[in-house]
Amino acid sequence: MSTPRNVQQLFDLTGRVALVTGGSRGLGLQMAMALGEAGAKVVISSRKAADLEQAVMTLQDAGIDARWVAADASKPEDINRMVDETMERLGHIDILVNNAGATWGAAAEEYPLEAWDKVMNLNVRGYFLLSQAVAQRSMIPRKQGRIINVASIAGLGGNHPMMRTIAYNTSKGAVINFTRALACEWGHKGIRVNAIAPGFFPSKMTAGTLAAVGEEQMAAHAPLLRLGDDEDLKGATLLFASEAGKHITGQILAVDGGVSAVTGG
Template identity: 75%
Template sequence: MTRTVQQLFDLQGKTALVTGGSRGLGLQIAFALGEAGARIMLSSRKAGDLEEAAADLQAAGIDARWVAADCAREEDIRKLAEQTMERMGDIDILVNNAGAAWGAPAEDHPVDAWDKVMNLNIRGYFLLSQVVAKRSMIPRQGGRIVNIASIAGLGGNPPEMNTIAYNTSKGAVITFTQALAAEWGKYGINVNAICPGFFPSRMTRGTLDRIGVDKLAANAPLRRLGDDEDLKGTALLFASDAGKHITGQWLAVDGGVSVVTGG
Protein backbone atom coordinates (compact mmCIF):
# COMPACT_ATOMS: atom_id res chain seq x y z
CA MET A 1 0.00 0.00 0.00
CA THR A 2 1.33 3.42 -0.92
CA ARG A 3 2.34 5.44 2.11
CA THR A 4 1.17 8.97 2.81
CA VAL A 5 3.56 11.91 2.70
CA GLN A 6 3.50 12.04 6.50
CA GLN A 7 4.47 8.38 6.69
CA LEU A 8 7.32 8.80 4.22
CA PHE A 9 8.85 11.60 6.29
CA ASP A 10 8.30 9.77 9.61
CA LEU A 11 11.54 8.79 11.42
CA GLN A 12 9.97 7.00 14.39
CA GLY A 13 12.22 4.17 15.55
CA LYS A 14 15.29 5.53 13.73
CA THR A 15 18.59 6.55 15.32
CA ALA A 16 20.53 9.49 13.91
CA LEU A 17 24.14 10.41 14.69
CA VAL A 18 24.87 14.09 14.03
CA THR A 19 28.45 15.34 14.23
CA GLY A 20 29.12 18.99 14.92
CA GLY A 21 25.68 18.84 16.46
CA SER A 22 26.01 21.10 19.47
CA ARG A 23 25.25 24.34 17.63
CA GLY A 24 24.60 25.96 14.27
CA LEU A 25 23.67 23.88 11.27
CA GLY A 26 24.24 20.58 13.05
CA LEU A 27 21.84 21.43 15.86
CA GLN A 28 19.26 22.68 13.36
CA ILE A 29 19.44 19.34 11.55
CA ALA A 30 19.27 17.45 14.85
CA PHE A 31 16.03 19.27 15.67
CA ALA A 32 14.60 18.46 12.23
CA LEU A 33 15.31 14.73 12.55
CA GLY A 34 14.21 14.62 16.17
CA GLU A 35 10.96 16.44 15.43
CA ALA A 36 10.29 13.75 12.82
CA GLY A 37 10.66 11.08 15.51
CA ALA A 38 14.32 10.02 15.39
CA ARG A 39 16.47 9.36 18.43
CA ILE A 40 19.43 11.74 18.30
CA MET A 41 23.07 11.25 19.26
CA LEU A 42 24.94 14.53 19.18
CA SER A 43 28.70 14.83 18.93
CA SER A 44 31.24 17.65 18.98
CA ARG A 45 34.45 18.34 20.87
CA LYS A 46 33.07 20.25 23.88
CA ALA A 47 31.04 18.41 26.51
CA GLY A 48 29.51 21.59 27.93
CA ASP A 49 28.09 22.66 24.57
CA LEU A 50 26.75 19.15 23.95
CA GLU A 51 25.07 18.97 27.34
CA GLU A 52 23.29 22.27 26.71
CA ALA A 53 22.23 21.27 23.18
CA ALA A 54 20.93 17.88 24.31
CA ALA A 55 18.93 19.58 27.04
CA ASP A 56 17.34 21.89 24.45
CA LEU A 57 16.37 18.88 22.32
CA GLN A 58 15.00 17.01 25.31
CA ALA A 59 12.94 20.05 26.31
CA ALA A 60 11.31 19.78 22.88
CA GLY A 61 10.38 16.15 23.57
CA ILE A 62 13.22 14.62 21.58
CA ASP A 63 15.21 11.59 22.78
CA ALA A 64 18.71 13.11 22.64
CA ARG A 65 22.08 12.06 24.05
CA TRP A 66 25.67 13.08 23.42
CA VAL A 67 29.25 11.88 23.11
CA ALA A 68 32.20 14.26 23.05
CA ALA A 69 34.59 13.39 20.22
CA ASP A 70 37.05 15.05 17.87
CA CYS A 71 36.20 13.86 14.37
CA ALA A 72 39.69 14.72 13.17
CA ARG A 73 41.04 11.89 15.36
CA GLU A 74 40.61 8.30 14.23
CA GLU A 75 40.45 6.90 17.77
CA ASP A 76 37.69 9.38 18.68
CA ILE A 77 35.74 8.46 15.55
CA ARG A 78 35.77 4.77 16.43
CA LYS A 79 34.82 5.54 20.03
CA LEU A 80 31.93 7.71 18.85
CA ALA A 81 30.50 4.98 16.60
CA GLU A 82 30.92 2.29 19.25
CA GLN A 83 29.36 4.33 22.07
CA THR A 84 26.43 5.37 19.88
CA MET A 85 25.63 1.74 19.03
CA GLU A 86 26.14 0.58 22.61
CA ARG A 87 23.76 3.21 23.97
CA MET A 88 21.21 3.57 21.15
CA GLY A 89 21.48 0.53 18.89
CA ASP A 90 22.12 0.52 15.17
CA ILE A 91 22.70 3.82 13.40
CA ASP A 92 20.12 4.44 10.67
CA ILE A 93 21.14 7.98 9.75
CA LEU A 94 24.60 9.54 9.79
CA VAL A 95 24.94 13.30 9.37
CA ASN A 96 28.56 14.27 8.71
CA ASN A 97 28.62 17.93 9.69
CA ALA A 98 31.67 18.58 11.90
CA GLY A 99 33.90 21.05 10.11
CA ALA A 100 36.53 23.75 10.28
CA ALA A 101 37.54 26.74 8.19
CA TRP A 102 40.70 28.82 7.90
CA GLY A 103 41.09 32.18 6.24
CA ALA A 104 44.42 33.06 4.64
CA PRO A 105 45.65 34.01 1.15
CA ALA A 106 46.64 30.92 -0.81
CA GLU A 107 50.25 32.07 -1.14
CA ASP A 108 50.59 32.37 2.64
CA HIS A 109 48.23 29.62 3.79
CA PRO A 110 49.89 27.58 6.60
CA VAL A 111 50.32 23.92 5.69
CA ASP A 112 49.34 22.81 9.20
CA ALA A 113 46.08 24.77 8.88
CA TRP A 114 45.44 23.14 5.49
CA ASP A 115 45.93 19.73 7.09
CA LYS A 116 43.63 20.60 10.00
CA VAL A 117 40.80 21.57 7.64
CA MET A 118 41.27 18.52 5.42
CA ASN A 119 41.52 16.09 8.34
CA LEU A 120 38.21 17.19 9.81
CA ASN A 121 36.23 18.21 6.73
CA ILE A 122 36.85 15.19 4.50
CA ARG A 123 39.07 12.56 6.15
CA GLY A 124 36.78 12.52 9.19
CA TYR A 125 33.71 12.12 6.96
CA PHE A 126 35.29 9.13 5.25
CA LEU A 127 36.44 7.39 8.44
CA LEU A 128 33.13 7.80 10.28
CA SER A 129 31.09 6.74 7.24
CA GLN A 130 33.31 3.68 6.87
CA VAL A 131 33.00 2.49 10.47
CA VAL A 132 29.25 3.18 10.68
CA ALA A 133 28.59 1.41 7.40
CA LYS A 134 30.68 -1.65 8.26
CA ARG A 135 29.31 -1.99 11.78
CA SER A 136 25.68 -0.99 11.28
CA MET A 137 24.40 -0.16 7.79
CA ILE A 138 25.92 -2.82 5.51
CA PRO A 139 24.93 -5.76 7.75
CA ARG A 140 21.32 -4.49 7.73
CA GLN A 141 21.39 -3.53 4.03
CA GLY A 142 20.22 0.01 4.51
CA GLY A 143 20.95 3.48 5.84
CA ARG A 144 21.14 7.17 5.06
CA ILE A 145 24.31 9.28 5.01
CA VAL A 146 23.93 13.04 4.72
CA ASN A 147 27.15 14.98 4.16
CA ILE A 148 27.23 18.71 4.79
CA ALA A 149 29.23 20.31 2.00
CA SER A 150 28.91 23.98 0.99
CA ILE A 151 28.39 26.15 -2.06
CA ALA A 152 32.05 27.01 -1.43
CA GLY A 153 32.76 23.54 -2.79
CA LEU A 154 31.26 24.48 -6.16
CA GLY A 155 34.02 26.92 -7.07
CA GLY A 156 35.91 29.93 -5.84
CA ASN A 157 34.87 32.66 -3.42
CA PRO A 158 35.18 36.45 -3.66
CA PRO A 159 38.87 37.37 -3.13
CA GLU A 160 38.24 38.75 0.34
CA MET A 161 37.11 35.33 1.61
CA ASN A 162 40.55 33.64 1.31
CA THR A 163 39.29 30.15 2.22
CA ILE A 164 41.09 27.90 -0.27
CA ALA A 165 41.41 24.95 2.12
CA TYR A 166 37.73 25.12 3.07
CA ASN A 167 36.61 25.38 -0.58
CA THR A 168 38.83 22.47 -1.58
CA SER A 169 37.61 20.29 1.27
CA LYS A 170 33.96 20.95 0.47
CA GLY A 171 34.52 20.22 -3.21
CA ALA A 172 36.00 16.91 -2.06
CA VAL A 173 32.89 16.25 0.04
CA ILE A 174 30.70 16.56 -3.05
CA THR A 175 32.82 14.12 -5.05
CA PHE A 176 33.10 11.81 -2.03
CA THR A 177 29.30 11.79 -1.80
CA GLN A 178 28.93 10.81 -5.45
CA ALA A 179 31.59 8.09 -5.31
CA LEU A 180 30.27 6.61 -2.06
CA ALA A 181 26.70 6.57 -3.37
CA ALA A 182 27.86 4.66 -6.44
CA GLU A 183 29.69 2.06 -4.34
CA TRP A 184 27.21 1.61 -1.51
CA GLY A 185 23.94 1.68 -3.41
CA LYS A 186 24.13 -2.12 -3.59
CA TYR A 187 23.85 -2.16 0.21
CA GLY A 188 20.73 0.00 0.22
CA ILE A 189 22.65 3.00 1.57
CA ASN A 190 21.65 6.41 0.24
CA VAL A 191 24.39 9.06 0.30
CA ASN A 192 23.61 12.71 -0.44
CA ALA A 193 25.03 16.13 0.31
CA ILE A 194 23.62 19.48 1.33
CA CYS A 195 25.47 22.59 0.15
CA PRO A 196 24.47 25.47 2.43
CA GLY A 197 25.09 29.04 1.44
CA PHE A 198 25.88 31.68 4.03
CA PHE A 199 24.34 31.02 7.45
CA PRO A 200 25.33 33.21 10.43
CA SER A 201 27.33 31.17 12.95
CA ARG A 202 30.40 31.33 15.17
CA MET A 203 32.47 30.02 12.26
CA THR A 204 31.27 32.79 9.94
CA ARG A 205 31.31 35.65 12.46
CA GLY A 206 34.63 37.00 11.15
CA THR A 207 33.36 37.07 7.58
CA LEU A 208 30.16 38.80 8.67
CA ASP A 209 32.16 41.47 10.48
CA ARG A 210 34.55 41.95 7.56
CA ILE A 211 32.11 41.95 4.63
CA GLY A 212 28.80 42.79 6.28
CA VAL A 213 25.41 41.09 6.43
CA ASP A 214 23.80 43.45 3.92
CA LYS A 215 26.47 42.87 1.27
CA LEU A 216 26.34 39.09 1.68
CA ALA A 217 22.54 39.09 1.55
CA ALA A 218 22.60 41.25 -1.57
CA ASN A 219 24.46 38.47 -3.41
CA ALA A 220 21.46 36.15 -3.02
CA PRO A 221 18.40 36.43 -5.28
CA LEU A 222 16.22 35.96 -2.19
CA ARG A 223 18.10 38.86 -0.56
CA ARG A 224 18.73 37.17 2.77
CA LEU A 225 21.02 34.77 4.59
CA GLY A 226 20.04 31.32 5.82
CA ASP A 227 18.14 31.04 9.08
CA ASP A 228 17.41 28.48 11.80
CA GLU A 229 14.82 26.64 9.66
CA ASP A 230 16.27 26.60 6.17
CA LEU A 231 18.12 23.26 6.30
CA LYS A 232 15.37 21.31 8.03
CA GLY A 233 13.37 20.27 4.98
CA THR A 234 16.32 19.15 2.89
CA ALA A 235 17.88 17.22 5.77
CA LEU A 236 14.62 15.40 6.45
CA LEU A 237 14.14 14.58 2.77
CA PHE A 238 17.59 12.97 2.51
CA ALA A 239 17.26 11.16 5.86
CA SER A 240 13.78 9.69 5.34
CA ASP A 241 11.98 7.35 2.97
CA ALA A 242 10.66 10.42 1.17
CA GLY A 243 14.09 10.50 -0.47
CA LYS A 244 14.61 6.74 -0.85
CA HIS A 245 15.20 7.01 -4.62
CA ILE A 246 17.68 9.89 -4.32
CA THR A 247 21.39 9.13 -3.98
CA GLY A 248 24.67 10.68 -5.02
CA GLN A 249 23.11 14.14 -5.25
CA TRP A 250 23.92 17.53 -3.81
CA LEU A 251 21.44 20.33 -3.22
CA ALA A 252 22.35 23.97 -2.68
CA VAL A 253 20.37 25.69 0.08
CA ASP A 254 21.69 29.17 -0.50
CA GLY A 255 18.94 31.61 -1.41
CA GLY A 256 19.98 31.28 -5.05
CA VAL A 257 23.61 32.43 -4.72
CA SER A 258 24.92 29.51 -6.78
CA VAL A 259 22.51 30.37 -9.59
CA VAL A 260 23.96 33.82 -10.12
CA THR A 261 27.59 32.81 -9.49
CA GLY A 262 27.43 29.80 -11.82
CA GLY A 263 28.15 27.15 -9.19
Protein backbone atom coordinates in the same frame (compact mmCIF):
# COMPACT_ATOMS: atom_id res chain seq x y z
CA MET B 1 2.73 -4.38 -3.84
CA SER B 2 2.95 -2.33 -0.65
CA THR B 3 0.25 0.11 0.34
CA PRO B 4 1.15 3.67 -0.71
CA ARG B 5 2.16 5.88 2.19
CA ASN B 6 0.99 9.44 2.69
CA VAL B 7 3.41 12.34 2.97
CA GLN B 8 3.49 12.33 6.77
CA GLN B 9 4.35 8.62 6.77
CA LEU B 10 7.13 9.11 4.20
CA PHE B 11 8.82 11.78 6.32
CA ASP B 12 8.30 9.96 9.63
CA LEU B 13 11.55 8.89 11.32
CA THR B 14 10.04 7.13 14.33
CA GLY B 15 12.33 4.29 15.44
CA ARG B 16 15.33 5.61 13.53
CA VAL B 17 18.67 6.49 15.14
CA ALA B 18 20.65 9.48 13.91
CA LEU B 19 24.25 10.47 14.68
CA VAL B 20 25.07 14.13 13.99
CA THR B 21 28.63 15.45 14.25
CA GLY B 22 29.17 19.09 15.05
CA GLY B 23 25.71 18.87 16.56
CA SER B 24 26.10 21.16 19.55
CA ARG B 25 25.34 24.39 17.70
CA GLY B 26 24.61 26.05 14.37
CA LEU B 27 23.74 23.97 11.35
CA GLY B 28 24.39 20.66 13.13
CA LEU B 29 21.99 21.47 15.94
CA GLN B 30 19.37 22.62 13.43
CA MET B 31 19.69 19.32 11.55
CA ALA B 32 19.56 17.32 14.78
CA MET B 33 16.42 19.22 15.75
CA ALA B 34 14.80 18.39 12.41
CA LEU B 35 15.58 14.68 12.72
CA GLY B 36 14.33 14.58 16.30
CA GLU B 37 11.15 16.48 15.48
CA ALA B 38 10.43 13.83 12.84
CA GLY B 39 10.71 11.09 15.48
CA ALA B 40 14.34 9.94 15.36
CA LYS B 41 16.46 9.27 18.41
CA VAL B 42 19.39 11.63 18.12
CA VAL B 43 23.02 11.40 19.24
CA ILE B 44 25.02 14.60 18.80
CA SER B 45 28.78 14.90 18.98
CA SER B 46 31.40 17.62 19.17
CA ARG B 47 34.58 18.17 21.16
CA LYS B 48 33.19 20.09 24.14
CA ALA B 49 31.02 18.31 26.70
CA ALA B 50 29.60 21.54 28.13
CA ASP B 51 28.30 22.63 24.72
CA LEU B 52 26.82 19.20 24.13
CA GLU B 53 25.04 19.14 27.48
CA GLN B 54 23.41 22.49 26.71
CA ALA B 55 22.40 21.36 23.22
CA VAL B 56 20.91 18.11 24.49
CA MET B 57 18.86 20.08 27.00
CA THR B 58 17.55 22.20 24.12
CA LEU B 59 16.62 19.08 22.15
CA GLN B 60 15.04 17.38 25.14
CA ASP B 61 13.02 20.50 25.93
CA ALA B 62 11.54 20.08 22.44
CA GLY B 63 10.49 16.53 23.31
CA ILE B 64 13.32 14.84 21.46
CA ASP B 65 15.08 11.67 22.64
CA ALA B 66 18.62 13.05 22.59
CA ARG B 67 22.01 12.20 24.05
CA TRP B 68 25.64 13.13 23.39
CA VAL B 69 29.15 11.79 22.89
CA ALA B 70 32.16 14.12 23.17
CA ALA B 71 34.65 13.32 20.41
CA ASP B 72 37.04 14.93 17.94
CA ALA B 73 35.80 13.90 14.50
CA SER B 74 39.28 14.31 13.01
CA LYS B 75 40.82 11.58 15.19
CA PRO B 76 40.38 7.89 14.26
CA GLU B 77 40.32 6.75 17.89
CA ASP B 78 37.58 9.26 18.74
CA ILE B 79 35.60 8.30 15.66
CA ASN B 80 35.67 4.64 16.65
CA ARG B 81 34.66 5.44 20.21
CA MET B 82 31.81 7.66 18.99
CA VAL B 83 30.41 4.85 16.86
CA ASP B 84 30.94 2.24 19.59
CA GLU B 85 29.16 4.32 22.23
CA THR B 86 26.23 5.08 19.92
CA MET B 87 25.86 1.42 19.00
CA GLU B 88 26.10 0.34 22.64
CA ARG B 89 23.39 2.77 23.69
CA LEU B 90 20.97 2.46 20.78
CA GLY B 91 21.91 -0.71 18.90
CA HIS B 92 22.35 0.67 15.41
CA ILE B 93 22.74 3.84 13.33
CA ASP B 94 20.27 4.56 10.54
CA ILE B 95 21.25 8.13 9.70
CA LEU B 96 24.69 9.73 9.75
CA VAL B 97 25.11 13.48 9.35
CA ASN B 98 28.73 14.43 8.66
CA ASN B 99 28.66 18.07 9.70
CA ALA B 100 31.69 18.75 11.92
CA GLY B 101 33.97 21.12 10.07
CA ALA B 102 36.75 23.66 10.36
CA THR B 103 37.99 26.63 8.39
CA TRP B 104 41.04 28.89 8.48
CA GLY B 105 41.53 32.26 6.84
CA ALA B 106 44.81 33.18 5.19
CA ALA B 107 46.09 34.21 1.77
CA ALA B 108 46.83 31.17 -0.39
CA GLU B 109 50.45 32.15 -0.90
CA GLU B 110 50.97 32.29 2.87
CA TYR B 111 48.66 29.48 3.93
CA PRO B 112 50.22 27.43 6.78
CA LEU B 113 50.61 23.72 6.21
CA GLU B 114 49.27 22.96 9.69
CA ALA B 115 46.11 24.92 8.88
CA TRP B 116 45.68 23.04 5.59
CA ASP B 117 46.08 19.71 7.37
CA LYS B 118 43.68 20.68 10.18
CA VAL B 119 40.93 21.60 7.72
CA MET B 120 41.47 18.58 5.47
CA ASN B 121 41.71 16.10 8.35
CA LEU B 122 38.34 17.12 9.74
CA ASN B 123 36.41 18.12 6.63
CA VAL B 124 37.46 15.27 4.35
CA ARG B 125 39.39 12.54 6.15
CA GLY B 126 37.01 12.65 9.11
CA TYR B 127 33.94 12.31 6.85
CA PHE B 128 35.48 9.27 5.18
CA LEU B 129 36.56 7.52 8.38
CA LEU B 130 33.22 8.06 10.14
CA SER B 131 31.21 6.99 7.10
CA GLN B 132 33.36 3.88 6.81
CA ALA B 133 33.00 2.99 10.49
CA VAL B 134 29.22 3.47 10.55
CA ALA B 135 28.77 1.54 7.31
CA GLN B 136 30.94 -1.37 8.46
CA ARG B 137 29.30 -1.74 11.87
CA SER B 138 25.67 -0.90 11.20
CA MET B 139 24.54 0.09 7.72
CA ILE B 140 26.07 -2.63 5.53
CA PRO B 141 25.08 -5.52 7.87
CA ARG B 142 21.51 -4.18 8.01
CA LYS B 143 21.50 -3.27 4.28
CA GLN B 144 20.14 0.19 4.92
CA GLY B 145 21.39 3.63 5.81
CA ARG B 146 21.36 7.30 4.96
CA ILE B 147 24.45 9.46 4.98
CA ILE B 148 24.11 13.22 4.70
CA ASN B 149 27.32 15.15 4.13
CA VAL B 150 27.40 18.88 4.78
CA ALA B 151 29.26 20.45 1.87
CA SER B 152 29.04 24.14 0.98
CA ILE B 153 28.43 26.34 -2.02
CA ALA B 154 32.10 27.22 -1.46
CA GLY B 155 32.80 23.79 -2.97
CA LEU B 156 30.75 24.48 -6.10
CA GLY B 157 32.77 27.34 -7.52
CA GLY B 158 35.68 29.60 -6.79
CA ASN B 159 35.66 32.12 -3.98
CA HIS B 160 34.46 35.51 -2.85
CA PRO B 161 37.41 37.94 -3.18
CA MET B 162 37.33 38.65 0.55
CA MET B 163 37.19 34.96 1.54
CA ARG B 164 40.74 33.70 1.87
CA THR B 165 39.76 30.12 2.67
CA ILE B 166 41.56 27.98 0.12
CA ALA B 167 41.60 24.83 2.27
CA TYR B 168 37.93 25.09 3.23
CA ASN B 169 36.81 25.57 -0.36
CA THR B 170 39.01 22.72 -1.54
CA SER B 171 37.72 20.44 1.20
CA LYS B 172 34.09 21.14 0.35
CA GLY B 173 34.74 20.44 -3.31
CA ALA B 174 36.18 17.11 -2.20
CA VAL B 175 33.09 16.41 -0.06
CA ILE B 176 30.89 16.88 -3.12
CA ASN B 177 32.69 14.26 -5.19
CA PHE B 178 33.15 12.02 -2.13
CA THR B 179 29.36 12.04 -1.85
CA ARG B 180 28.89 11.05 -5.48
CA ALA B 181 31.55 8.34 -5.40
CA LEU B 182 30.26 6.80 -2.17
CA ALA B 183 26.68 6.85 -3.43
CA CYS B 184 27.73 4.90 -6.52
CA GLU B 185 29.71 2.35 -4.52
CA TRP B 186 27.24 1.78 -1.68
CA GLY B 187 23.90 2.11 -3.44
CA HIS B 188 23.58 -1.65 -3.96
CA LYS B 189 24.24 -2.09 -0.23
CA GLY B 190 21.09 -0.14 0.60
CA ILE B 191 22.91 3.05 1.62
CA ARG B 192 21.92 6.43 0.20
CA VAL B 193 24.54 9.20 0.28
CA ASN B 194 23.65 12.82 -0.42
CA ALA B 195 25.01 16.24 0.45
CA ILE B 196 23.58 19.59 1.43
CA ALA B 197 25.54 22.63 0.25
CA PRO B 198 24.52 25.56 2.46
CA GLY B 199 25.09 29.14 1.47
CA PHE B 200 25.73 31.75 4.12
CA PHE B 201 24.11 31.15 7.48
CA PRO B 202 25.07 33.27 10.49
CA SER B 203 27.25 31.02 12.65
CA LYS B 204 30.48 30.96 14.59
CA MET B 205 32.31 29.71 11.49
CA THR B 206 30.99 32.45 9.20
CA ALA B 207 31.18 35.28 11.74
CA GLY B 208 34.53 36.57 10.49
CA THR B 209 33.48 36.68 6.84
CA LEU B 210 30.13 38.26 7.61
CA ALA B 211 31.86 40.87 9.74
CA ALA B 212 34.33 41.66 6.96
CA VAL B 213 31.86 41.71 4.08
CA GLY B 214 28.71 42.74 5.93
CA GLU B 215 25.50 40.73 6.32
CA GLU B 216 23.48 43.08 4.11
CA GLN B 217 26.07 42.99 1.34
CA MET B 218 26.31 39.19 1.53
CA ALA B 219 22.54 38.84 1.46
CA ALA B 220 22.39 41.14 -1.56
CA HIS B 221 24.24 38.49 -3.63
CA ALA B 222 21.32 36.06 -3.21
CA PRO B 223 18.24 36.27 -5.43
CA LEU B 224 16.13 35.85 -2.28
CA LEU B 225 18.04 38.74 -0.66
CA ARG B 226 18.52 36.92 2.62
CA LEU B 227 20.90 34.69 4.56
CA GLY B 228 19.91 31.28 5.89
CA ASP B 229 18.13 30.96 9.22
CA ASP B 230 17.40 28.39 11.93
CA GLU B 231 14.81 26.55 9.79
CA ASP B 232 16.25 26.53 6.29
CA LEU B 233 18.12 23.19 6.46
CA LYS B 234 15.30 21.25 8.10
CA GLY B 235 13.40 20.31 4.94
CA ALA B 236 16.47 19.16 3.01
CA THR B 237 17.67 17.15 5.99
CA LEU B 238 14.38 15.28 6.32
CA LEU B 239 14.16 14.63 2.58
CA PHE B 240 17.56 12.93 2.53
CA ALA B 241 17.03 11.11 5.85
CA SER B 242 13.56 9.72 5.26
CA GLU B 243 11.67 7.43 2.90
CA ALA B 244 10.50 10.53 1.07
CA GLY B 245 13.95 10.53 -0.54
CA LYS B 246 14.29 6.78 -1.07
CA HIS B 247 15.04 7.21 -4.80
CA ILE B 248 17.57 10.00 -4.33
CA THR B 249 21.29 9.34 -3.95
CA GLY B 250 24.52 10.96 -5.04
CA GLN B 251 22.91 14.40 -5.16
CA ILE B 252 24.06 17.81 -3.96
CA LEU B 253 21.32 20.21 -2.87
CA ALA B 254 22.29 23.86 -2.51
CA VAL B 255 20.35 25.67 0.20
CA ASP B 256 21.66 29.15 -0.49
CA GLY B 257 18.89 31.57 -1.42
CA GLY B 258 19.78 31.10 -5.09
CA VAL B 259 23.43 32.22 -4.93
CA SER B 260 24.68 29.18 -6.87
CA ALA B 261 22.13 29.87 -9.62
CA VAL B 262 23.69 33.28 -10.12
CA THR B 263 27.28 32.06 -10.01
CA GLY B 264 26.65 28.90 -12.00
CA GLY B 265 27.89 26.57 -9.24
